Amino acid sequence: MTPAAAVHTLFPGFPPIAPGHVHRWGGAAIAVARRSGLHREPLLSPAERRVVRALSARRQAEWAAGRLLAKQVVREFLSVRADEVEVLPRADGSPGVLVGGGPVPGLHVSISHTAGHVAAALAPEPVGVDLCATDSAAAVLRVAGHVLSPAEVSLIGTDRPDALAGAWALKEAAVKADRSGIFGAAARGVEILGLRPPVLGGRRRAMVWQAGDAVLALVLAQPAAPPRLP
Template identity: 35%
Template sequence: MRQAAAHDDRTLAVVVSTADVLGHPAARRESLTAAEQRRAAAFRFDRDRDDFIAAHLLVRLCAGRLLGVPADTLTLEQHCADCGSREHGKPSLAGVPGVHVSLSHTPDVVAAAAGRQPVGVDVERATVSGTALGTAGRVLSPQELRTMRATARPDRYFLRQWVRKEALVKIGETSLRDMAKADLSALPADVPDGSPRLSRHGELHVLDWTDERRDAVAAVVSAGRPRLGVAAVPLSDITD
């Protein structure tokens, strides 16, 4: 591992624990907007609130690294194209139209990405419930369903495709209702723990990551080739 430069034009993607973000000296809660603070306060459980806050701070850290500016000087905005709300939806940086950002959170683990090209990221805990698997017919293409049924770990295969497709939704390449139309069966099913794997889906780059220690699976989809992988802590260390 090597330390990335303070100013870096490459797509940055980080998967890390919620606790590590909240304990990072540059992750300042006071940088959250009023809308983010309202959404954070609405969570019933502290754990969920912390995950939300950590993801919104981590995306600032990634963008700050990309731009070479302090993370707490960046303002995160969101806009929902369906309802017009500014309280949720696709994230962006106020006053920085040339940078694309994405974020995700799952219990105790968060992910974020920032780049000069459109990018989407998703992270989920690796344990898949039977209820989630029951949605496979609405999420997977016919070929993906056949592959899932033939694999020794159908739950892991489903989850791998799920995070990829969630990232595709965030980048605007598909929608939640059209997930099954996106056939990702040609992408590798096996992603070894701790080794980012880069693949192609048409003109898009897909970066997969498995983190057994955090019981997490993540995917990054970018229009530009991610030249950096997904990092574990500390946040100053990012793998090529």
């Protein structure tokens, strides 16, 4: 039996995640929703609206949907009022959480989109979340050499769109948690040791779900231990 055939036989698919609810996993809070089902409540703050207006028309709806869902997760995670929460770009462009106009120390946020879905995650440790549509499997194969090692390709196989989407989502969620980029050495440095359940190398914990026509990955990257004093 070839590795791909073995994956097709043995890989049972990812567990589903219910959209529209805030779920807890490993100390993190995560939610996924259909973009068409997100209501603009709570409304974006004046600062968030200024960011939206500076974006292209194509990006405006995507950016707003991600922040609206992230704000929903923050409200439930911290038990604060809707009008207290903002999700604004930090100096490096990644999203940051503010409550009452000030940053929340030790709280990390990550946001991801596909054409039909949006996801957001919060955690007290570095976190990355990524959505990959299962119909993107062919595109994943085309760039597999940039992000997957031969051993990972053998493990994942090439005949399961959900497995390929899951592998890509895991890699991208991991480099988001690490605050690095998906292409180049960073993604190859994230080793996939298992897919269901997901197991990654390094100080990382991961989970993968099926979210409609997309696969959703959550990665928690524990901060490096401080150096010991001599």
